[in-house]
Amino acid sequence: MLDPLFDSKQARYFTEDFGKKWPPRIVVSLSGGKDSMALLIKMVEEGVSVHRAVFVDTGWEFPEMYTHLDRLERYLGIEIVRLKTRNSLDEKLKQYRWPDWKRRWCTAEKRDAFNRYVKSLDQDYIYYIAMGYAIDEVKRIWKKGFVKSWQYAPLIWYDSPVMGGDWRMTEAECLAYCRSHGFDWGGLYEIFDRVSCFCCPLQKKAELRALRTHRPELWQRVLDMERTIPFDGEHYITFQGSKTAHDLERDFAYEESLAGGAATVPQVPMRPPSPERPPMVHKEVVAEEPAVMMTDEERRAFSRENKRLARRHMLGRARAAQDLARDVRLPQDVRSRLLAGAEQIIKGGSPKCNGLLLWDVFAQAHKILIGLGVPGGAYGDRPRTESGVAVEHAV
Numbered sequence: 310m311l312d313p314l315f316d317s318k319q320a321r322y323f324t325e326d327f328g329k330k331w332p333p334r335i336v337v338s339l340s341g342g343k344d345s346m347a348l349l350i351k352m353v354e355e356g357v358s359v360h361r362a363v364f365v366d367t368g369w370e371f372p373e374m375y376t377h378l379d380r381l382e383r384y385l386g387i388e389i390v391r392l393k394t395r396n397s398l399d400e401k402l403k404q405y406r407w408p409d410w411k412r413r414w415c416t417a418e419k420r421d422a423f424n425r426y427v428k429s430l431d432q433d434y435i436y437y438i439a440m441g442y443a444i445d446e447v448k449r450i451w452k453k454g455f456v457k458s459w460q461y462a463p464l465i466w467y468d469s470p471v472m473g474g475d476w477r478m479t480e481a482e483c484l485a486y487c488r489s490h491g492f493d494w495g496g497l498y499e500i501f502d503r504v505s506c507f508c509c510p511l512q513k514k515a516e517l518r519a520l521r522t523h524r525p526e527l528w529q530r531v532l533d534m535e536r537t538i539p540f541d542g543e544h545y546i547t548f549q550g551s552k553t554a555h556d557l558e559r560d561f562a563y564e565e566s567l568a569g570g571a572a573t574v575p576q577v578p579m580r581p582p583s584p585e586r587p588p589m590v591h592k593e594v595v596a597e598e599p600a601v602m603m604t605d606e607e608r609r610a611f612s613r614e615n616k617r618l619a620r621r622h623m624l625g626r627a628r629a630a631q632d633l634a635r636d637v638r639l640p641q642d643v644r645s646r647l648l649a650g651a652e653q654i655i656k657g658g659s660p661k662c663n664g665l666l667l668w669d670v671f672a673q674a675h676k677i678l679i680g681l682g683v684p685g686g687a688y689g690d691r692p693r694t695e696s697g698v699a700v701e702h703a704v
Contacts, residue, residue: 335357338441339441340505341378360436371507444479446480501520629671
């Protein structure tokens with residue numbers, strides 16, 4: 310079932326201009342989490358023709374995820390295409406270290422596997438990718454530009470290539486919707502907010518603490534994975550923030566010792582040194598002299614001096630604006646705003662003029678003068694009379 314937006318005119322556009330078959334085919338990107346699963350169930354229930362549902366297996370999934378996908382296939386009566394990444398993420402980890410917000414190489418591997426599969430399909434058709442973004446993520450999507458022209462988020466926008474009414478659903482509603490169909494992910498959502506890769510460094514510290522508490526075998530696997538990363542002598546191996554996974558292990562163990570009333574910090578072994586990674590050398594810390602605090606009178610004097618300097622700076626800006634306003638090459642409205650803003654500052658008021666800051670008008674005047682070929686624009690030398698006042702500049 311297609312959205313009325315894709316009417317016969319759109320059909321002719323794709324078939325005649327691009328030589329594609331009609332109607333377009335829909336591929337669902339399935340992560341296995343609550344949002345993408347709610348999308349898939351909703352589409353099947355509404356009678357939408359789903360061409361493929363694709364899941365990319367990173368090898369870092371929770372074991373319960375595979376059982377969950379098997380059950381979902383039986384429930385919907387469709388086959389879920391399961392892909393592997395082109396490169397083993399365990400091997401990529403040794404090369405690129407843990408991913409972070411600026412180096413999400415793991416996401417790039419998943420995206421590459423998904424795109425290669427879509428390109429392997431019958432290219433006589435147009436393919437629309439249905440993404441499981443909930444309405445809570447709309448600001449993040451618009452900010453990052455995640456959704457491309459050929460991607461659609463039916464849980465956010467109803468004017469997508471699928472039609473089933475207003476599907477806008479929050480993350481909480483997606484989870485409740487899936488649970489109403491009998492899916493619980495083996496209790497994972499009772500412990501974690503997200504059920505993607507268990508070793509993801511981008512999850513919250515509370516999630517990692519829960520992983521260590523409830524799934525110690527997976528947390529131990531994270532520590533073992535970190536030991537396989539070679540040290541190149543230049544890049545420090547960090548897992549979350551400035552800490553390694555072993556640093557977090559010591560933090561968690563220390564928290565447990567405090568909760569248990571222990572008097573000493575438990576000795577958690579550090580990551581063992583290797584020929585590629587020499588042991589860390591701690592520098593001797595020299596105690597600094599205590600800082601001298603200012604008295605109340607000194608603090609007030611310091612504040613008065615800062616205000617005096619700021620006022621002096623503002624008056625300098627006002628005088629420069631008055632000087633610039635005498636240049637007849639500028640439009641009259643720009644000159645008027647310069648004079649108004651300067652007058653406001655001299656009177657001790659706000660540097661606003663007609664809703665604009667004086668510096669914004671100054672920058673506008675600078676652009677105009679540069680466009681006229683004036684050397685230096687608003688910041689160039691200005692001819693002056695004997696009294697020191699800038700003269701009117703003729704065009």
